[in-house]
Amino acid sequence: MAQNGQVRAGAEVVRLAGGVSVWVVRAQGAALTAHHPALRTAAAPASGCRVVVLDAGALETVTAAGLRELAACAAELSRSGCRLTAAGVPAAPGRLRDAMAGVRTAPSLAAAIADASHEASRAATPCGPADRTTARRGDGGSGERPAGGEPALVAADGFGDDLPAPVRRRIDDLLAQVREARARAETHPLVAQAQGILQERYRLRDGQAAFELMRASSQRHNVRLRVLASAVITAAGPRALDQPWFPGRGRLPAPPLGFAGGLDPRHANAAEVLTATLDRALDIAGTGMGNLQLLDPASGDLRIEQHRGLNDQFVTFFDRVGRHGTSCALAAEQSHRVSVTDVATDPVFTAEARDTILRAGSRGCHSTPLLSERGALVGMVSSHHERPVAPLTAAQSAALDGMAEQAGHWLDWHRRTVVLDTLEDLHDRAVRPS
Structure with a gap:
């Protein structure tokens, strides 16, 4: 996390009502200079963002070179079909105001977002490429809203909101059991695959011996069995059985x-x-x-x-x-x-x-x-x-x-x-x- 005064830029995609994506870049530090990382970040918006907001509200001042670079950034974005708004830019001395002539400004991030939202609501279609709405499972689900505005509040289990409380609680209990059963069903093939790899690699007598091997190491190092099984499957195997699995590996210090x-x-x-x-x-x-x-x-x-x-x-x-x-x-x-x-x-x-x-x-x-x-x-x-x-x-x-x-x-x-x-x-x- 940046300390006060540290020059840094944070960025995120803010999706407005209807799906318009705004690339919000927050500038941290004392001054907006020509080399501030926020300018480079603003100049490279995330895919699908045609509106860029550089939030300079946390800065104390701007330099002449910083203003010129900001204007150049706005012009470059405009040529690629994007619009930049500088929000909360500290007041520039009179002789530098000409440098801001081509830069759209707003008093705050909230004002810039409200302006972008207002413009989006007037547009016939959201700007930028459409988002992909392929369903999470297969290709079902269109991503479209049903007629009438708000999406229908239909429970994920297919039942509505008018069920008696005891029935709803029973359905919730059953769904919890289904989720637990599905988690076990998904974990079992993973563990079974790892067992097969270990049984063949170490010429173990059966799959149970491989399972006991994983369980013992899992418990000793407090690593979940599913995580260990996944590592067995994805990690390259040891070069030789009489050598360490990862020879020469240095132990890294734990991050704070x-x-x-x-x-x-x-x-x-x-x-x-x-x-x-x-x-x-x-x-x-x-x-x-x-x-x-x-x-x-x-x-x-x-x-x-x-x-x-x-x-x-x-x-x-x-x-x-x-x-x-x-x-x-x-x-x-x-x-x-x-x-x-x-x-x-x-x-x-x-x-x-x-x-x-x-x-x-x-x-x-x-x-x-x-x-x-x-x-x-x-x-x-x-x-x-x-x-x-x-x-x-x-x-x-x-x-x-x-x-x-x-x-x-x-x-x-x-x-x-x-x-x-x-x-x-x-x-x-x-x-x-x-």
């Missing part, structure tokens, strides 16, 4: 977890870090609803690991999320946060996904990617809100970005250190049984 209270990053387990990450994200966003997903290396899907305040229908439907049809899928693709101001009108969701979110009581959401130091996707944390949302404040954005950066780096470290330690332990047990 400043947001996670008293957790020691060297000894914390993944469940503790995931809990702290989701709790902190919801605290920053000011809501009690949300979920945290991790990337499954074996399938490439995002899988729910933690959730708060969401019903069983939501958790069952979004247990696994692919590449299209949701805000978190779009955030994963863009590698930037996506804020959906109004779920009910945004075509980023398939019809089924939208109805499930609305049924859970969410009308707005913020989906923030958790990235490794190399920028690879590790997971996603999303907050959900009972009403349509405005863009995050600068303070919220900075706090959430700082937390997500630390969490993403730690989770990547855990995979590249603790999980590999667990594989090494498994390898040692297999080649040197006690």
Whole structure:
């Protein structure tokens, strides 16, 4: 997280009602200079964004070179069909005002967003390329709103809202059982595949011996069996059985977890870090609803690991999320946060996904990617809100970005250190049984 005065830029995609995407870039630091990273970030908006807002409200001043570069950025974006608005730019001396002649301005980020929303509502179609609305499962779900404006609030189980409370509770219980059974069914083939690999590699007597091998290492290093099985499947095997699995591997120091209270990053387990990450994200966003997903290396899907305040229908439907049809899928693709101001009108969701979110009581959401130091996707944390949302404040954005950066780096470290330690332990047990 940036300290006061540190020159830095944060960016996110804010989706307005109807699906118009705005590339919001927040400039941090004392002054807007020609080399401020916010200008480079603004000049390269995320795919689908034809409106760019550079929020300079946190800056103290601008330089002449900074204003000239801002004007050049606006002109370049205009040539590519995009419009830039500078929000909250500190007042420039009279002799520099000419440099701002070609730059659209707004007094604040909220004013710039309201202006973009007003223009979008007058347009016949949203600007920029249409969002892909392929369904999460197969190609069902058009992403279209039903006639009459608001999407129909049909429960994900196909029943309406008029069921008696005892019947609804029974349905919810059954859905929870279905989700647990499906999780077991999805985990079993993964574990079975890993068992087969280990049985063949180490010439074990049967699959049960391979399972016991994984279970022992899983328990010793406090790594979930599903995570270990996925690592067995995706990691390149050892070159020779009489050598370490990862020869010459240096142990990396654990990244800090400043947001996670008293957790020691060297000894914390993944469940503790995931809990702290989701709790902190919801605290920053000011809501009690949300979920945290991790990337499954074996399938490439995002899988729910933690959730708060969401019903069983939501958790069952979004247990696994692919590449299209949701805000978190779009955030994963863009590698930037996506804020959906109004779920009910945004075509980023398939019809089924939208109805499930609305049924859970969410009308707005913020989906923030958790990235490794190399920028690879590790997971996603999303907050959900009972009403349509405005863009995050600068303070919220900075706090959430700082937390997500630390969490993403730690989770990547855990995979590249603790999980590999667990594989090494498994390898040692297999080649040197006690």
